[in-house]
Amino acid sequence: MLKLKLALLNVLRNGRRSFITLLAIQFGVISLILMGGFFASMYEGMRETVIRSQLGHIQIYSEGFNQFGSQQPEEYLISPEVLEQVVKQVEGLEQVALVTPRLNFTGLLTDGSKSLAVIVEGINPDKEALLSSAVKLTQGEDLFDEDIEGALIGEGLFNSLNVEVGASLTLMATTADGSFDARDITATGAISTGTREVDNRFVRMNLKHAQELMYTQGVTRLVVLLNDTEQTDAVMALLQAEFAAKGLALELRSWSNLADYYHEVVNLFDGIFTVVQFIVLAIVLLGIVNTMVMAVMERTPEIGTIRAMGATRFEIISLFVSEAVILGLIGSVLGVVFAILLAQGITASEIMMPTPPGSSQTYPIRIFTSPDLLLKNGLFGLTIAVISSIYPAVKASRMVITQALRFA
Amino acid sequence: MSVVKLQQVSRAFEVGNKPIVALDKLDLTLEEGEFVVLRGASGSGKSTLLNLIGAMDNPDGGEVLIHDQALSTLSDKQKSQLRSHYIGFIFQSFNLIPVLTALENVQYPLSLQKIPDAQAKLRAAEALDQVGLADFIHRRPNQLSGGQMQRVAIARAIVTKPDIILADEPTANLDSETSIQIMDLLGELNVQTGLTFLFATHHDFVLSRASRVLELKDGKIIKDDKLRGLTSVKTKAG
Numbered sequence: 001m002l003k004l005k006l007a008l009l010n011v012l013r014n015g016r017r018s019f020i021t022l023l024a025i026q027f028g029v030i031s032l033i034l035m036g037g038f039f040a041s042m043y044e045g046m047r048e049t050v051i052r053s054q055l056g057h058i059q060i061y062s063e064g065f066n067q068f069g070s071q072q073p074e075e076y077l078i079s080p081e082v083l084e085q086v087v088k089q090v091e092g093l094e095q096v097a098l099v100t101p102r103l104n105f106t107g108l109l110t111d112g113s114k115s116l117a118v119i120v121e122g123i124n125p126d127k128e129a130l131l132s133s134a135v136k137l138t139q140g141e142d143l144f145d146e147d148i149e150g151a152l153i154g155e156g157l158f159n160s161l162n163v164e165v166g167a168s169l170t171l172m173a174t175t176a177d178g179s180f181d182a183r184d185i186t187a188t189g190a191i192s193t194g195t196r197e198v199d200n201r202f203v204r205m206n207l208k209h210a211q212e213l214m215y216t217q218g219v220t221r222l223v224v225l226l227n228d229t230e231q232t233d234a235v236m237a238l239l240q241a242e243f244a245a246k247g248l249a250l251e252l253r254s255w256s257n258l259a260d261y262y263h264e265v266v267n268l269f270d271g272i273f274t275v276v277q278f279i280v281l282a283i284v285l286l287g288i289v290n291t292m293v294m295a296v297m298e299r300t301p302e303i304g305t306i307r308a309m310g311a312t313r314f315e316i317i318s319l320f321v322s323e324a325v326i327l328g329l330i331g332s333v334l335g336v337v338f339a340i341l342l343a344q345g346i347t348a349s350e351i352m353m354p355t356p357p358g359s360s361q362t363y364p365i366r367i368f369t370s371p372d373l374l375l376k377n378g379l380f381g382l383t384i385a386v387i388s389s390i391y392p393a394v395k396a397s398r399m400v401i402t403q404a405l406r407f408a
Numbered sequence: 409m410s411v412v413k414l415q416q417v418s419r420a421f422e423v424g425n426k427p428i429v430a431l432d433k434l435d436l437t438l439e440e441g442e443f444v445v446l447r448g449a450s451g452s453g454k455s456t457l458l459n460l461i462g463a464m465d466n467p468d469g470g471e472v473l474i475h476d477q478a479l480s481t482l483s484d485k486q487k488s489q490l491r492s493h494y495i496g497f498i499f500q501s502f503n504l505i506p507v508l509t510a511l512e513n514v515q516y517p518l519s520l521q522k523i524p525d526a527q528a529k530l531r532a533a534e535a536l537d538q539v540g541l542a543d544f545i546h547r548r549p550n551q552l553s554g555g556q557m558q559r560v561a562i563a564r565a566i567v568t569k570p571d572i573i574l575a576d577e578p579t580a581n582l583d584s585e586t587s588i589q590i591m592d593l594l595g596e597l598n599v600q601t602g603l604t605f606l607f608a609t610h611h612d613f614v615l616s617r618a619s620r621v622l623e624l625k626d627g628k629i630i631k632d633d634k635l636r637g638l639t640s641v642k643t644k645a646g
Contacts, residue, residue, distance in 0.1 A: 308497045
């Protein structure tokens with residue numbers, strides 16, 4: 001108990017030095033929490049945008065579609081009978097918010113003067129409106145079930161064609177039986193999915209109208225939206241088991257399997273975060289080592305005295321490490337508290353970020369302070385304080401007692 | 409019974425590439441209960457001798473034995489334990505820990521021996537009472553006079569009930585009157601507790617209290633006067 005008290009009193013004996021050490025620890029903890037919290041919010045925002053604008057949580061295809069579907073999409077469509085059975089089954093799960101079919105194909109969109117290659121998605125407008133909450137309507141009106149010929153045009157494509165809302169366009173495509181057909185569509189509005197590449201070539205139209213153009217009653221995929229993203233793996237496993245039990249030749253993909261861009265961005269930012277962690281670590285470490293070495297120098301005769309009284313080298317190390325633990329604990333707790341306050345302040349101020357590369361939407365800075373993030377970085381502060389104390393502590397423990405006693 | 413034995417102990421230092429012999433094949437035996445004064449000019453080897461007996465330095469040749477245990481056979485940790493249990497130190501500059509109270513300073517060596525706090529506190533208070541500082545136990549070193557600080561240091565040295573107390577110029581930083589008081593106190597403790605004392609000092613007034621006077625010159629004992637019988641009247645066990 002007395003040893004701990006001595007460590008505490010040593011922390012307090014040089015207030016300015018302890019204050020500087022605490023500032024260094026807090027700087028590290030606050031920096032990493034703010035950065036980690038910002039990245040976490042960005043990851044979540046990207047993930048939910050991808051899920052709620054394009055992918056849903058789970059997609060269901062005919063077996064073999066992902067391997068061969070790009071060459072022969074018409075061979076891997078889900079038939080109306082299977083569609084009805086699967087929709088009923090999936091909608092019966094309590095974790096599922098909705099299920100909606102999509103028919104995807106490529107085609108040529110023309111306004112009479114120029115033609116552009118487009119990616120077309122036939123959708124159920126009412127359900128898709130609920131699923132694609134991250135798709136922003138930038139001009140005109142949304143698509144409804146009764147707008148049989150209506151279509152939503154990607155913002156980039158809409159601008160390229162230089163058309164007005166309500167303009168009549170012609171969509172040409174290779175049908176399911178291999179012939180070529182065309183249908184007129186009406187541009188009801190322009191949309192932004194959040195991804196510029198998609199917005200430059202994307203058309204959404206009523207599923208029935210798309211099926212008429214493609215001469216089919218089938219759909220390419222069923223998109224499932226869950227109540228909670230965390231349930232994705234569990235629902236995937238459940239559906240796979242149920243489809244296998246019923247002998248349905250279907251395959252499933254989760255949003256994570258499909259979101260390559262999301263994973264690339266996450267990997268990139270995780271790499272950046274690791275580099276920043278090392279930089280912060282180096283700054284904090286050097287700061288604390290410097291102040292602790294000064295403390296060791298100042299207390300050299302005292303170290304000699306304690307050693308003369310019978311303290312082992314380990315006990316000298318323990319004394320300095322205990323001081324570092326005290327500083328680390330105080331610094332980390334203060335760092336976490338200030339980081340929470342700063343995160344809340346920054347989030348509340350709704351500072352808008354510049355549009356990210358490849359994205360078509362801007363967003364406000366949000367900083368998440370999850371318990372996991374706070375705990376991890378709080379422990380980082382404590383750990384770095386302890387690591388920083390090891391060199392000065394070992395240096396103190398290795399002093400020659402007679403020289404230490406003479407030191408003035 | 410011998411507490412300390414030195415056999416042919418030598419120690420030299422290099423000062424600017426020039427070897428200086430501090431101790432030269434020194435033989436010495438200190439008996440239990442002796443009150444030994446170590447005299448000699450600066451550089452005669454007094455402090456070196458104390459450091460070697462205190463297991464804080466290693467001889468270049470020969471052997472130092474404490475209770476017939478050769479120090480050269482001990483690890484650093486074992487030497488620490490030996491210092492903790494068998495040797496008490498009194499320094500010229502008192503060397504108290506400034507952030508601790510008098511009581512805590514005296515308690516600290518006991519905490520190194522892992523003695524429970526309550527028991528250590530009690531023993532520390534008793535030791536402070538023995539040196540006449542019962543009313544000053546909660547004062548920090550900066551609230552005490554030089555004499556009081558040295559009394560705290562003495563209490564700290566005796567609280568572990570060591571076999572020998574080593575004191576390097578314990579009165580050098582004190583005025584004459586306080587120095588006499590401190591020496592009287594140490595003499596009393598020698599009588600009361602049977603502790604062996606070894607002092608390095610320049611002060612002549614100490615001689616009247618000594619049971620033995622050693623004079624060092626150029627690393628050798630040139631005089632070893634046993635002035636009287638052992639002053640202690642009771643052994644440590646008693």
